[in-house]
Amino acid sequence: MEDLSLHILDIVQNSISAMAETIRIAVMEDDTNDRLTVLVEDNGRGMTEETVKKALDPFYTTRTSRRVGLGLSLLGAAAEFCGGSLIINSQPGKGTSIEVWFPMSNIDRPPLGNMTDTIITLIVCNPDIDFIYEHSTPGGKFVFDTRLVRREVQDIPLGEPDILEWIRSYLSEGLNEIRGGA
Amino acid sequence: MKSLQELEEIRNKTRESVYLRKDRAGIRVVVGMATCGIAAGARPVLLAFLEEIKKRNIKNVTVTQTGCIGVCRLEPMVEVYLPNQEKVTYVNMTPDKVSKIVSDHIVNGQPVMKYTIGVDGR
16 A cells, blocks of 8 residues: 555445444544554444454455455554554454554655545445544644534435535645644 | 535535436446555546546436455456446556546446456456
């Protein structure tokens, strides 16, 4: 994967497969502690302790069509490669959270990439799932929640082009703001 | 700054066309979004379809995702379903192939053979 936003798009697919109804994605850029943390939290079916242990193994997958599952292991490897790590917390019936952190200033850290494109793609493909996206930088915190959009648009699907365009501008404006208007 | 109030206007403006669409048989564009597809460039392909469909104001198309289609070396892959026609699978997709597929296939019903798995996937 070229950047973290693609990794995020990829590992959120696990939450979708786990039948999650709400998925929270949080990106924290913490300059003081030189940490870039990404959190993906879902209320899907969760995993047993045993499955959690196997989840980072590239030769483990729940699907039956083939015997490898690379998403989480690729992200875990990318983090460890530059001195970070990936932690999985999961409870059957409750959900799963994936927390991965990278040393922000490490030269091998993948760039964050385009989070707006990732969020838009997730909404288009999963119009019935609720996504909460939080992003904090030293410049502030931005929160986007599809449940608030849904409240306004009522029965109109979130995949409608005009709604998507609104979401795209809202995300880019919000992200610009916490990046100091750059 | 974008305000939530604007969504109310969009809602009122959009409602009519959404109801119209429910009565019509839809076209489906399905993009492979497993690890293989995403790593190969599925996201910009999907966004290019959205862009092109919006630009041409085509109303009866749904863009959605699927998992691994099974031939990872040919990703990004896109399946197009037209009502009463057989599924067409496009392989090695890039954003610049999208406008031709939308105009020839989605609008005019003629698949772009040279991008399909039968021709490009060999």
